[in-house]
Amino acid sequence: MFTPLQDRQNGQYLSASYLNALSENAAHVYGMGLAPNMPFRGHVGSNVFGMSMADAGWMIRHRYTYLHYKVVVTEPLDHFRLKATDPKKTTNLIVNDSPGTTETFQGALDVSGLLTLGAWYELYFEIDFEGTTTAANIFIQRLWESDATSVEPAPAAGAYAVPPEWEQNYTVSAADMNKYKSALDAARSQVSDQAFNLAVRRNDTQDRGFWFVHRHRWLHHVGNGEIVDPSGAGEAVEISGVEGQFSVFDLYSVPWLTEGTLYNVKDANYAVEDYDA
Amino acid sequence: MAYMAISTLNTGETLTALHLNILAQNAQHLHDLMQQSNVPCPSFHRTEIASAGVDYTFRHRLPLLRYRIANVTGTLNYYRIFYNGRLVIDDEDPTVSPYTGVVNLHAPSEWPNYAGAWNSGTSYYENINGDGSIVLHGGTYYVCIDGHSGGKEPGVETSYWTAITIPVVGSLYVCTVTAAFSDGAKELAIEYVYEDIG
Numbered sequence: 332m333f334t335p336l337q338d339r340q341n342g343q344y345l346s347a348s349y350l351n352a353l354s355e356n357a358a359h360v361y362g363m364g365l366a367p368n369m370p371f372r373g374h375v376g377s378n379v380f381g382m383s384m385a386d387a388g389w390m391i392r393h394r395y396t397y398l399h400y401k402v403v404v405t406e407p408l409d410h411f412r413l414k415a416t417d418p419k420k421t422t423n424l425i426v427n428d429s430p431g432t433t434e435t436f437q438g439a440l441d442v443s444g445l446l447t448l449g450a451w452y453e454l455y456f457e458i459d460f461e462g463t464t465t466a467a468n469i470f471i472q473r474l475w476e477s478d479a480t481s482v483e484p485a486p487a488a489g490a491y492a493v494p495p496e497w498e499q500n501y502t503v504s505a506a507d508m509n510k511y512k513s514a515l516d517a518a519r520s521q522v523s524d525q526a527f528n529l530a531v532r533r534n535d536t537q538d539r540g541f542w543f544v545h546r547h548r549w550l551h552h553v554g555n556g557e558i559v560d561p562s563g564a565g566e567a568v569e570i571s572g573v574e575g576q577f578s579v580f581d582l583y584s585v586p587w588l589t590e591g592t593l594y595n596v597k598d599a600n601y602a603v604e605d606y607d608a
Numbered sequence: 609m610a611y612m613a614i615s616t617l618n619t620g621e622t623l624t625a626l627h628l629n630i631l632a633q634n635a636q637h638l639h640d641l642m643q644q645s646n647v648p649c650p651s652f653h654r655t656e657i658a659s660a661g662v663d664y665t666f667r668h669r670l671p672l673l674r675y676r677i678a679n680v681t682g683t684l685n686y687y688r689i690f691y692n693g694r695l696v697i698d699d700e701d702p703t704v705s706p707y708t709g710v711v712n713l714h715a716p717s718e719w720p721n722y723a724g725a726w727n728s729g730t731s732y733y734e735n736i737n738g739d740g741s742i743v744l745h746g747g748t749y750y751v752c753i754d755g756h757s758g759g760k761e762p763g764v765e766t767s768y769w770t771a772i773t774i775p776v777v778g779s780l781y782v783c784t785v786t787a788a789f790s791d792g793a794k795e796l797a798i799e800y801v802y803e804d805i806g
Contacts, residue, residue: 333639336632339625353628356635363642368803370664370783372650392645472665472782482667485777505617511631512614515638519611522638523778527667529647536653542676542800546646595799596648604646 333359347497354494357514361491364521367544372532374471381408382469384416384455389530390553390601391454393446395476398424401437402456406467411436412457415446418576422446424454437473439480451551451577453601454530476528485523488516531603540597545588547604550580556599560587570599577601579608611637649800652785655680659788662798666783668775670803671714677787678706682794687787689801694751694772695720695738706799713803716742716749716772726750731757732768742772749774 334352339345374387400413411433413425422445430436446452454474460467492513534540540556550558553576558568565587572578582588582604596602612630617623652662675697677687687707689697696711698720712718722742723732732741734755741752743762750762750769762769775781785798 333635335636338632339628341625343625345623345628349628353631353635356632356639360635360638360642363639364669365805366642368666368669369647369649370666370801370803372652372662372664375661375663394644470663472663482778482780484779503623505619505621508617508623508627512616515614515631515634518638519634521669521777522641523667523669524611524641525778526641526644528644531647532650534650536651536797539651539653539797539799541648541650542802543646543648544802544804551645602648604648606643 345503347499347501350495350497350503353511354496357494357511357518361514361518361521364518366546369529369544371473371475371529373474374469374532376469377466379460379463379466381458381460383457384414384453387471387535388453388455388533389474390451390533390603391474391476391528391530392451392551392603392605393442393448393476394528395478395526396441396443397439397477397480398442398454399437399439399473399475399477399482400425401435401471401473402458403435403470403472404458404460404467405434405469406463407432407461409459409461410457413440413454414457415442415452415454417450417452422452439477442476453533474530476526476530478526483523483525485520488520489513491517531601534598534600534602538597540595540599541602542593542595543602543604545582545590545592545594545604547606548582549605549608550582550596550602551577551605552580552596552599552602553577554598554600556602557597558582558585558588559595559597561593561595570596572599574600581608609633609637649802651800652798653796655795656793657789657796658793659786660796660798661784661786664783664785664801666775666781666803668713668779668781668803669777670805671712672710672804672806673713673783673801674708674710674804675785675801676706676708676799677785678797678799679787679789680705680795680797682789682791684796685788685790687785690738690782690784690786691775692773692781693738693784698739706797710804714774716774717744726762727758728761729758731755732760743769748772 492510726743726745732752745762760768
């Protein structure tokens with residue numbers, strides 16, 4: 332449990348409860364950095380035409396300024412476009428109708444003025460090869476948001492130290508206080524200093540879908556689906572949605588789904604857990 | 609607000625509100641960075657395919673890579689997993705589907721073709737499909753890039769050996785999963801790969 336803490340003032344009484352909350356927060360953020368880490372699944376296509384929304388799409392909740400993308404093609408293009416759509420409208424993020432002989436399209440696009448913070452979007456590419464008659468390749472390798480324009484490794488740090496537990500009238504020692512430094516610096520080295528918000532590829536399987544390690548209460552999804560316990564112990568749960576629209580399902584209603592459980596969402600077009608509805 | 613440097617305190621030093629506030633704000637900063645959507649691993653599934661290769665891009669955080677691969681019909685000839693092109697799982701005789709497992713990306717000594725500590729009198733095999741010999745020498749892991757019958761010291765003979773880069777937190781890498789059937793086009797599912805701790 333993370334507890335937001337108010338700033339302290341010099342001369343203010345230092346309580347055990349404040350220090351314990353600080354300890355729990357430090358331990359909590361270090362633990363968050365140890366939660367399972369999922370990958371970005373891109374796209375590999377090979378044909379004479381290119382690709383459109385029908386070939387692949389990615390769901391994302393807009394949170395950060397920069398949308399990172401990287402696309403590699405093996406033949407000259409007629410045009411390269413990246414779009415974001417929600418049920419109400421489609422927004423052009425990149426329109427490049429004169430790509431020339433460029434084969435790698437990559438960058439960190441500032442989308443803060445284009446997308447609504449907190450809203451869900453489907454991202455997709457419109458890529459047309461310029462009159463090629465043999466199959467050419469398209470590789471979608473990156474599509475995610477960040478608060479930074481580059482990807483930097485996390486700063487190194489020493490080992491994690493368990494923050495102290497306090498009781499009233501304990502003496503505050505330098506050694507105990509320095510454990511906070513060790514704990515937080517270690518957590519930073521595990522989390523990194525950059526936010527990273529992955530886009531999730533649309534379900535392109537018959538009945539496999541998405542694999543989660545459960546963490547958040549709310550499952551945002553598109554279309555009908557089924558929540559399945561791969562161990563077979565828990566009863567499958569149907570989720571219903573509307574094609575082309577984002578729906579939300581309360582995972583607290585699934586009795587066997589505890590934090591850290593590996594589970595599968597089948598059939599839905601998209602599925603992502605989030606901490607709010 | 610960015611992460612702020614935390615000073616080390618000495619005994620007898622006055623504990624200031626500023627110091628406590630930096631601790632609290634740093635914890636909040638890290639919490640906010642990690643308060644993200646919890647995304648899944650999207651599966652790959654085809655009902656009729658002879659072989660497949662699927663790329664996953666990771667921003668590295670945890671050392672272990674877990675996977676689950678299934679052939680619903682047919683007989684798999686092999687499945688393989690690569691870290692930046694380097695073979696880290698190689699099952700050439702898969703028997704009972706689904707195939708689940710884990711590999712430690714921080715421990716090349718656990719990868720296929722690890723040949724132990726470098727020995728000047730040993731033959732080493734060329735890296736063709738990410739499968740060259742791996743040795744440990746001077747605390748660094750190297751992969752053989754040009755097969756030879758010995759006498760080429762890693763770290764010195766750079767046309768024969770290249771150092772293996774162990775992923776660091778925050779760095780990007782590509783994980784590629786490949787699989788092929790021995791009996792034609794059949795049903796294959798690459799269900800997940802994700803990073804975890806032990």
